[in-house]
Amino acid sequence: MSARGEPSARTGAARKTTLIAVGLLCGFVLWAHLGSGVRVFHSEVVSEPGWEAFRAKYDVDYFGGDGQFVRAVQNGYNLVYYTHKYAPRFTRKRAGDAVDSCAACHSAEDLAYGFVSSDRLDPKTGKRMSFEDSVRRCYARSMNGFVPTIYDPAVRDIRLLARAVAHHLQLSEGTIRPPERVTTHDDRSASTTR
Numbered sequence: 001m002s003a004r005g006e007p008s009a010r011t012g013a014a015r016k017t018t019l020i021a022v023g024l025l026c027g028f029v030l031w032a033h034l035g036s037g038v039r040v041f042h043s044e045v046v047s048e049p050g051w052e053a054f055r056a057k058y059d060v061d062y063f064g065g066d067g068q069f070v071r072a073v074q075n076g077y078n079l080v081y082y083t084h085k086y087a088p089r090f091t092r093k094r095a096g097d098a099v100d101s102c103a104a105c106h107s108a109e110d111l112a113y114g115f116v117s118s119d120r121l122d123p124k125t126g127k128r129m130s131f132e133d134s135v136r137r138c139y140a141r142s143m144n145g146f147v148p149t150i151y152d153p154a155v156r157d158i159r160l161l162a163r164a165v166a167h168h169l170q171l172s173e174g175t176i177r178p179p180e181r182v183t184t185h186d187d188r189s190a191s192t193t194r
């Protein structure tokens with residue numbers, strides 16, 4: 001009896017260890033997804049103030065409700081409007097700085113026009129500037145920061161945001177932004193009578 005009992009006792013112990021391991025694994029997965037709040041464990045992009053309005057205004061859902069592209073555009077939104085928070089590796093700007101984001105100097109539409117007019121010869125530098133080059137230049141120069149590689153999501157997702165907005169505005173290659181309409185005396189008197 002004892003000769004047969006021993007192996008089964010060992011199997012029982014092994015089963016117990018396996019159960020504990022599986023339990024720990026499941027516990028970790030549940031904690032990571034539901035309880036931890038650690039960003040790296042989540043595939044969703046954090047929704048910052050203004051994203052829903054932006055999403056509706058530029059009809060980002062055209063590219064699918066929750067696809068890879070939309071998530072990249074959302075990350076692009078976070079990078080452009082909350083640069084100090086989402087690209088701290090590439091900017092020295094802090095939340096307290098008056099200019100702490102790309103959006104302090106550029107609207108999303110500026111970036112869309114910049115996107116369709118990129119890859120042109122830049123008369124100032126005498127070089128052909130890609131959209132990525134401009135973004136990298138602004139991280140370094142306008143954000144007083146550091147230069148990401150062109151493959152970094154901090155560059156790529158801004159390109160995708162610009163692309164989505166350019167698509168919504170139906171800008172074709174090389175479209176130049178029309179000059180701002182100058183406010184005339186008539187406009188002003190019209191707005192005061194409203």
Ligand code: HEC
Nearest residue numbers: 083099101102104105106110114134135138139142143158
């Ligand atoms: C302090 C203001 C300022 C900030 C902040 C800034 N930029 Fe710029 N950006 C400029 C100026 C000025 C130019 C024109 C540069 C030139 O032609 O020499 C420019 C040019 C560009 C261009 C080229 C297209 C165009 O409109 O001329 C892109 C794209 C761009 N910036 C993206 C960004 C991104 C992305 C960020 C945030 C990471 C950013 N910028 C932050 C001022 C700024």
